[in-house]
Amino acid sequence: MIRLALVGIGTGNPDHLTLAAIKAMNAADLILLPRKEDAKSDLLDLRRTICAELLTGPARVVEFDMPERAATLPYLEAVDAWHDAIAAIWMREIGRHLPEGGSVALLVWGDPSLYDSSLRISTRLGAAEVQVVPGITSIQALTAAHGICLNELARPVLITTGRWLHEQGWPDGTDSVVVMLDGGCAFQRLTAEGISIWWGAYLAMPQEALIHGPLATAGPEIVARRAELRQTHGWIMDTYLLRRAQAAPSLDASTS
Template identity: 40%
Template sequence: MRKLLVIGIGAGSPEYVTVQAIGALNRARVFFVFDKGEAKSDLVALRKEVCERFIEKQDYRFVSIDDPVRDPEPHGYKRGVETWHIERAEKLAARLAAEVADGECGAFLVWGDPSLYDSTLRLLDLVREKDRFAFDIEVIPGISSVQALAARHGLILNTIGGSVLVTTGRELAERGWPDAADSVVVMLDRGDGLRAACQDGVDIYWGALLGTTRERLVSGKLTDVIDEIERIRAEEKAASGWIMDIYLLRRNRPA
């Protein structure tokens, strides 16, 4: 039976790759990546750097899959993502059948941890539902950007007895601050979530490109530092065409 490894490789630095992940890297002979175009080609390059550093035998190969263009949401965000996932799964199924023979091992290298805002496992579930060939899946956890953000700022994510909500910029912008959470970790923000949260009494701990040589960190009162964060986001996005950032918001409640 085919074996597929979904390997979390951490939030940007090869130093975040765990011993378990290194063992998994050395078991795989083919690595699948979705080609997102020239603007994000350095993401593929970073994956290759991880392999070159940690794989002992150089008899593996990378297989690139053209990533379908996502529909600009004419029927709503979730419907657009679901359609995109189906298209990706169809392309992935064809390459899996062609590139991984029965008894062989393939792998996907996932930024951060496969359980947190990553679609790889959903795509493999779709492939299983649609296609008849069988494969086993093994998931190797990775250091998420949430963990890396907390470490770089020296944070405990929760207040004493308090809850932590992990959400997206879109949700924060559309639904506002959740009443039950003192601390909110925000991922996948195009900027509208940050603006929606900007109010007195909120502290932010922000990080971009965590673990890389271009890492940027900002913290303070959100009203004081939001302009600096937006400037850095614009600069980094203009330089490479993309940016991956994350932040923790915390309300300052009276004692």
């Protein structure tokens, strides 16, 4: 029997791991750390640092190379094939290092339930028993860094992706939109008037970068700063909150 723990590690700051996350890591027989070819070693180094600082048990730490997602297939088809490939690597490494079964931990950025596919990939492992350990999300880190509330009083918030914002525009029914996984600065497609943006990259890390202001002026600044940071570090993780000014309520003539 394989027991798989998907451990949310927040934005990579060891201080953000919960006690439950630390316990799950130290209860594991094997911890798998992915290596990505399209990024410098920072992402892997952060996971290594977390293990070095927080592991007190005998868990074996094993690194593996992440497969690349096909760029020539339709998006959903490419993602499905990519997930199959990742699951096959997980099973290969588990079979190699835990032939008699045991417990495995994977360190997941943010929270395993929010725009991360580890849970979906884990269903491909068959009879594995899966535990989800929640973590601090980039959304929480973003609002904390800017010192703002996620939602306006009695108003909803919608969480979406850069791909969706680019294709669909501003979602109906909300004045506040959180955008994740946006490699193309999709906010540039919006009419900027009346919209404010709170943006953050490398949240809670030493290289954290924050920009806030009207989208018309802050948007171009974010595009330039984002390109600069990605060039410097070889990778970037960022997210942002967009908030549209609410229309002033109309006065009913009978009550004025």
